[in-house]
Structures are given as structure tokens and as C-alpha cells.
Amino acid sequence: MISPGSRNAPVIYALDHSDKQCHSIIDERSAAFVALGIAKATREPVIISCTSGTAALNYYPAIAEAYYARVPLIILTADRPPEQIDAWDGQAIRQKGVYANHIRAEFQTPDTYEDTSVFRDMATRVQKCLDSEISGPIHINIPIREPFYRFTEEGLTNETKRLKDFTQKNISVASIAAHLKEDFTLKKVLVFNGMESDENIVVGSDDGTIMLSDITSNQTSDVHYWDAMLFSALSKTNGLDFLSVLRPDVLITTGTTTISKGLKRFLQHHKPKKHIHLTKYFEVGDMFSSNPQLLNPEDVRPVDEADADIDGERDGAYVNAWLNMTQEFKSRFSALDWSKYNEFTVTNYVVNNLPKKASLHISNSMPVRYVSFLLNSDVSNNIVYANRGTSGIDGSTSTAVGNALVTKQDVYLITGDVAFFYDINALFNARLPQNLKIILLNNHSGGIFEMISGPDKMGDSMEYQTTPHAYEADKLAEHFGLGYFKADTIGKFAQGYDMLSGSEGAFILEVQTSKESNRAFFEQFKNTLG
Numbered sequence: 265m266i267s268p269g270s271r272n273a274p275v276i277y278a279l280d281h282s283d284k285q286c287h288s289i290i291d292e293r294s295a296a297f298v299a300l301g302i303a304k305a306t307r308e309p310v311i312i313s314c315t316s317g318t319a320a321l322n323y324y325p326a327i328a329e330a331y332y333a334r335v336p337l338i339i340l341t342a343d344r345p346p347e348q349i350d351a352w353d354g355q356a357i358r359q360k361g362v363y364a365n366h367i368r369a370e371f372q373t374p375d376t377y378e379d380t381s382v383f384r385d386m387a388t389r390v391q392k393c394l395d396s397e398i399s400g401p402i403h404i405n406i407p408i409r410e411p412f413y414r415f416t417e418e419g420l421t422n423e424t425k426r427l428k429d430f431t432q433k434n435i436s437v438a439s440i441a442a443h444l445k446e447d448f449t450l451k452k453v454l455v456f457n458g459m460e461s462d463e464n465i466v467v468g469s470d471d472g473t474i475m476l477s478d479i480t481s482n483q484t485s486d487v488h489y490w491d492a493m494l495f496s497a498l499s500k501t502n503g504l505d506f507l508s509v510l511r512p513d514v515l516i517t518t519g520t521t522t523i524s525k526g527l528k529r530f531l532q533h534h535k536p537k538k539h540i541h542l543t544k545y546f547e548v549g550d551m552f553s554s555n556p557q558l559l560n561p562e563d564v565r566p567v568d569e570a571d572a573d574i575d576g577e578r579d580g581a582y583v584n585a586w587l588n589m590t591q592e593f594k595s596r597f598s599a600l601d602w603s604k605y606n607e608f609t610v611t612n613y614v615v616n617n618l619p620k621k622a623s624l625h626i627s628n629s630m631p632v633r634y635v636s637f638l639l640n641s642d643v644s645n646n647i648v649y650a651n652r653g654t655s656g657i658d659g660s661t662s663t664a665v666g667n668a669l670v671t672k673q674d675v676y677l678i679t680g681d682v683a684f685f686y687d688i689n690a691l692f693n694a695r696l697p698q699n700l701k702i703i704l705l706n707n708h709s710g711g712i713f714e715m716i717s718g719p720d721k722m723g724d725s726m727e728y729q730t731t732p733h734a735y736e737a738d739k740l741a742e743h744f745g746l747g748y749f750k751a752d753t754i755g756k757f758a759q760g761y762d763m764l765s766g767s768e769g770a771f772i773l774e775v776q777t778s779k780e781s782n783r784a785f786f787e788q789f790k791n792t793l794g
């Protein structure tokens with residue numbers, strides 16, 4: 265992913281003369297998110313190259329996201345030679361180590377080029393890092409002296425390297441118990457799969473265990489609407505107390521973070537006695553304050569599942585409690601009037617009508633929450649992506665564009681208006697992929713701040729949070745050559761959705777809703793548990 269400049273001309277030339285597929289995007293902030301989208305979809309490291317100065321700083325939001333979401337990026341920033349830094353030269357800033365806090369490894373190439381072995385050694389170290397470290401951003405700062413335009417193809421190689429092993433690693437609860445020499449007899453065991461990271465660990469489902477999966481884990485859950493149920497409980501005074509029967513004795517987790525605030529609060533409130541996090545790395549976030557114990561699945565020997573001595577019969581009542589409570593919630597949740605017109609019902613329509621092979625991107629704020637409330641059971645058909653590493657609203661459209669660039673399938677994006685207008689430059693792309701379908705939920709503000717409690721105490725100052733505006737996307741769509749339709753009723757929305765899904769080219773379906781109708785329906789939803 266190349267962003268233009270003079271200083272990086274030699275890097276551009278080298279990349280273009282390699283076997284890598286090159287793309288060009290001018291805005292470095294957007295380019296880095298597009299690269300993130302490509303890397304998420306392909307699970308392969310993506311190289312990004314820019315010139316010196318502020319260009320490099322514009323990469324930072326996507327770098328922070330890639331760090332926490334564990335997505336491999338190789339960042340090649342061209343730099344001035346050392347004597348030009350702080351010498352009042354243009355496009356010269358202190359680039360060495362500039363991403364230090366959010367990088368898996370960083371390198372600086374020499375500013376003399378005679379000894380090519382130093383470059384080769386560095387390449388070997390980068391490769392080692394890609395093979396063995398947690399996936400994430402790797403920075404190579406490259407001081408380049410003038411003249412820039414004297415090229416030789418000598419030394420350019422196209423060695424194909426081994427890619428990180430992403431094969432599925434299966435592990436059973438019984439084998440974990442046996443490995444730990446623990447007795448899980450009559451224990452309440454809960455498995456939770458957090459956001460997909462680079463390990464692809466799958467805990468085998470079994471009758472005595474309840475499994476919940478974050479939508480970004482791209483794994484399945486044993487029960488429907490668990491996030492919606494936990495959120496609804498959270499919305500009631502002392503609501504979590506009523507869920508004490510769901511408290512696990514043993515929590516087993518994979519992946520990284522979760523979208524579900526309900527799950528965080530529920531597990532912080534009803535702490536498991538033991539939390540085992542499956543990973544081969546030594547880095548874990550303690551998001552439930554449950555002091556996770558790390559276990560490398562590669563150290564765990566498979567056991568014969570039928571051997572009850574090892575497995576131990578688990579607490580059937582626990583499984584039933586989850587099934588009953590979520591079933592009860594499901595019937596109340598389904599009884600809400602989903603034929604009404606608001607953001608939540610529209611999102612429900614989209615997730616129920618997605619083509620089977622399409623991938624779904626969701627911007628942060630309410631869209632990601634709606635989808636998590638609606639879609640956290642069987643997600644095996646659609647792959648879901650959201651930038652939840654650091655949950656910025658600054659690159660959702662660009663990330664979806666990146667995914668669309670590397671697949672023939674349709675890529676759907678459900679985005680809020682503020683997130684969409686923030687990242688307009690995602691569309692500033694001469695080769696905008698045509699399989700991109702944007703559902704823009706335009707409530708003319710950061711609606712989330714009016715949904716959650718807290719900001720309402722701000723009085724008039726709240727306007728600075730919600731940032732109301734009157735912008736619409738029709739002219740933008742025309743400007744960037746996308747199809748466009750605006751809906752402001754449920755009928756028009758259904759018509760627009762047919763146009764969007766049937767469209768040959770990139771398309772924006774703008775869904776105009778009122779704050780009042782969104783808020784009224786959300787209040788009903790929060791009260792689902794009564």
C-alpha cells in the first residue's frame with residue numbers, strides 16, 4: 265500500500281519491481297486502514313510505504329488498532345538522513361521510534377548503503393518476528409539520501425517466505441482438565457471466544473459446557489442473544505444480581521477482547537473461581553479482573569472424550585440455566601415490534617438478509633452494539649469485522665475498502681454518520697472496489713451519547729459530544745461515483761436494500777432516522793427483561 269512522495273521513491277520502485285500487488289492511496293491515515301482491512305481478510309502481512317514527515321504520523325491510528333487487534337503490518341517510512349533532522353529542513357521530524365509504544369518490533373536501516381549485508385540481516389530479523397511474535401505492526405524507518413532516482417535492480421529478490429501457521433488448533437475442555445490435573449466434576453464451565461487474533465484456537469463444544477462467542481471471534485455461541493440479555497440486565501437496577509445462577513466456576517477464554525460490555529460487567533460481578541486463557545503468548549488483558557492463568561494449547565495432550573474419569577460430569581443445571589434464561593429473553597426480545605422504522609430494526613433487517621458469503625464490517629458506536637445484540641449466535645456464514653482493537657471511529661470505511669480490494673465477494677459496511685463522514689477519504693481512491701455496499705445509518709449526530717446514561721448530565725455542553733449536523737451523502741456518492749439511495753421510511757428502506765444488494769457497483773444506502781424513534785425503541789429494548 266503505497267502513499268506518494270519523493271523520499272520514498274526508491275521504496276516505491278522496489279515494491280513495484282517485486283512480486284507484491286501494489287495499491288496507491290494518497291491519504292496515509294486512510295491507506296493504513298485499507299492495509300489493515302487487507303491484512304485482516306488475507307491474514308498476511310501488508311507493507312505500507314510513505315514519505316517522511318507528517319505522512320508517517322498519519323499512519324498512527326491504524327498502527328494502534330493493528331497493535332491491539334494483532335494484525336500484521338510492515339511499515340516502511342522513508343526518512344531524511346540523521347544530519348537533516350532538526351536542521352530546519354522541510355518534511356523532517358523525529359521518525360526513529362516514533363510508534364514506539366504500539367509496535368511489535370522496530371528497525372532503522374543504515375544511512376550508508378555499501379554494506380548490503382546489514383539490510384539482509386535486518387530482513388531476516390523482520391521475518392523471524394513475523395514468524396514467532398504476536399502478529400502486529402513492525403516499523404522499519406529508512407533514511408534515504410539524494411539522489412532518489414538512480415535505480416538498479418540488483419539485490420531485489422522475490423523470495424517467498426513461510427507464512428504464519430493459521431491452521432485451526434482444536435482443544436477440548438476434558439483435555440484442559442486432565443492437563444491441569446483439575447477435577448471439573450459438577451463444575452460450571454463457561455467458554456468465551458473473544459475477538460479473533462492470530463492463533464485460531466477452537467475449544468470443542470460439549471454438552472456440559474456453555475460457549476459464548478464475540479461476533480468478532482467468528483465462532484459460534486450455544487445460546488442466542490446472550491449479549492442483548494446481559495445488556496438488558498445491566499440496564500436494570502441490581503439486574504446483574506438476578507444472574508447469579510449463571511456465574512461460572514471455570515472460565516476458559518480464547519482470542520482477545522469483547523464488544524460486550526454486558527459480559528465484562530457480568531463476569532466482573534460474578535467472578536469465576538478460575539480463569540484459564542488459551543494462548544501460546546505471554547500477553548493477556550485482564551478484562552474481567554479475574555486474574556487469568558495462561559495455558560498454551562500446544563502443551564495440552566488430547567484425551568479420550570469418552571473417559572468420564574478424566575472429563576468429570578459437569579453441572580447440567582448450569583447449562584440449563586443459560587438455555588432457559590436466554591430462551592426466555594429471546595421470546596421477549598422477538599416480541600418487540602421489529603416492523604417499526606429505526607436504526608436497530610433496520611440493522612436487524614440487514615443481518616437477516618445478508619448474502620451468505622458476504623463479509624460484514626461495522627463501525628464503532630451504536631452499529632457495532634446493534635449487531636452484537638442481534639448476531640451473537642450462529643455467525644458461521646458471514647465473517648464479521650470491526651476495529652475493536654482500540655475502537656476508533658476513524659477508519660471503518662477504509663478497512664472495509666481494504667477487505668473489498670482482496671475479495672470477489674460483496675463487502676457490506678454498516679456505519680454511523682459521524683464515522684462515515686470522518687473517513688470520507690476512504691472513497692478517494694481511483695480504483696475504488698465496486699463490491700462495496702455501505703449502509704449509512706444517518707441520525708445526524710453521534711447518537712450513542714444520547715443513548716447511554718452519563719452524557720445527559722452535561723446539559724447544553726452535550727452538544728459538543730453529539731456534534732449534530734445536517735450533512736447527507738448524496739453529493740458525496742455522486743462525486744465519488746457510487747450508486748445512492750435515501751430511505752426515510754421502512755418501505756423505502758426495503759426498496760433501497762434491494763437496490764444496494766443487487767447493485768453491480770459500489771453503493772450507499774443512506775438510512776435517515778430520527779433520534780426520538782431510535783431512542784424510544786432502544787429504551788424498550790433495555791426493558792426487555794421487564
Ligand SMILES: Cc1ncc(C[n+]2csc(CCOP(=O)(O)OP(=O)(O)O)c2C)c(N)n1
Pocket residue numbers: 627628629630631655656657658679680681682683684707709710711712713
Ligand atoms: C477517532 C475517534 N474519535 C472519537 C471517538 C469517540 N466517539 C465514539 S462514538 C462517537 C460518535 C459516533 O457517531 P456515529 O458514527 O454517527 O454513530 P452513532 O453514535 O450515531 O451510532 C465518537 C465521536 C472515537 N471512538 N474514535
Ligand SMILES: [Mg+2]
Pocket residue numbers: 680681682705706707708709710711712
Ligand atoms: Mg450517528
